[in-house]
Amino acid sequence: MIYDDQLFNVLDKADELNRLILESMRYQQYREDQLELQQNREVDELRRQVLRLKERYDEVMRFGRYHPDYMETLLATRRAKKAYDMHPVVAKAKKSEMELQTLLDEVLVIVSRAISTEVKVESGNPFFTTEHSCSGGCSCSA
Numbered sequence: 001m002i003y004d005d006q007l008f009n010v011l012d013k014a015d016e017l018n019r020l021i022l023e024s025m026r027y028q029q030y031r032e033d034q035l036e037l038q039q040n041r042e043v044d045e046l047r048r049q050v051l052r053l054k055e056r057y058d059e060v061m062r063f064g065r066y067h068p069d070y071m072e073t074l075l076a077t078r079r080a081k082k083a084y085d086m087h088p089v090v091a092k093a094k095k096s097e098m099e100l101q102t103l104l105d106e107v108l109v110i111v112s113r114a115i116s117t118e119v120k121v122e123s124g125n126p127f128f129t130t131e132h133s134c135s136g137g138c139s140c141s142a
Contacts, residue, residue: 026100027103043084046090056077
């Protein structure tokens with residue numbers, strides 16, 4: 001690769017864009033929520049409980065529904081996971097993570113579309129998909 005002023009300008013702009021994202025309110029909220037998530041003892045205990053139950057769940061799932069504790073383990077794991085996911089600190093952290101991901105997806109779509117509309121963008125967010133990407137010959141009407 002040949003390094004010239006154009007490449008350095010692009011890299012400088014990328015650094016500037018990175019700095020702007022790191023200074024954004026969405027990123028700041030994400031960092032605060034992640035820190036709160038890591039420091040919350042109740043959440044930590046719920047997380048450890050889910051991990052213990054997941055180990056048990058994985059062991060039981062080797063035998064599937066034929067294991068004597070199948071239903072009990074399945075329900076206990078689901079209840080623990082739901083308790084973890086519904087905790088206000090966890091829910092807030094997940095919401096801010098989704099908002100940051102949406103910002104990054106938006107930036108990615110804007111940059112790629114500025115280059116070419118033919119550039120494929122993997123965003124993981126269906127709201128940014130405007131074209132039908134089915135290549136399976138399904139003859140659907142999308």
